[in-house]
Amino acid sequence: MTLEGPDPDAGAPALTHFSDGLPRMVDVSNKAPTARTATAEAWVRLPPEARAALEAGTNAKGDPLIVARLAGLAASKRTAELITLCHPLPxxxxxxxxxxxxxxxxxxxxxxxxxxxxVEMEALTAVTVAALNVYDMLKAASKALEITGIRLLAKTGGKSGDYEAPSRAPWP
Known part of the structure; x- marks a missing residue:
């Protein structure tokens, strides 16, 4: 590995997001458009004081769940602005x-x-930004909130086919 990237003569497998050792956006212009979905999740751990403020509706900033929902929707549409090599998608x-x-x-x-x-990155970005907004809205109640369990739950479509994450109990 050099400062310019991996050594092309080292026999390593071809990297899709690098060409001649430099980052690039993969060219998808020859791929046929197909219907695709992705579902992701994230969890926000609530210390007792944050849960109490949320349940009582006494959070000074308003309803974190509504704000987070709107933020997640907006983030899903702006993923390519945040993830460097992600394609802008409709x-x-x-x-x-x-x-x-x-x-x-x-x-x-x-x-x-x-x-x-x-659209895996769009789903993952949506849940991550929504979780960050929950944190922002409740941080006055507690700084000990914890964002965890961000993962892809399922995807459909595309060359790699469908995927479903193994079941597991909710965040411990």
Whole structure:
């Protein structure tokens, strides 16, 4: 590995996001547009004082769950601005659910497109930004909030086919 990138003569497999040792955006112009979906989740761990403020509706900034939902929807459409080599995609549909559950605040997003590449990054960005907004809205109640469990739950479409994450208990 050099400062310019991997040594092309080292026999390493070809890297899709590098050409001649330099970063590049993968060319998807020859790929046929197909229907694609991705669902992701994130969890926000709530210390007792943050949960109490949320449940009592006494949070000074307003309802973090509504704000987080809007932030997640906006983030799904702006992913290519945040993830350096991500393609800008026409998001044709997005749902973000932010719910208070016994394990904490669960954020779940499903993003859809018809395009030449998948929307996993859009779904992951949606849940991450939504979780950050929950933190921002509740940080006055407690600085000990914790964002965790960000993962892809499922995807459909594309060359790699469908994917479903193994089931597991909610964030511990």
């Amino acid at each position: 998001v044709t549909g997005a749902e973000v659910r932010v719910t208070l559950e016994p394990a904490g605040v669960r954020v779940k997003a499903t993003v859809r497109t018809t395009g030449p590449t998948g």
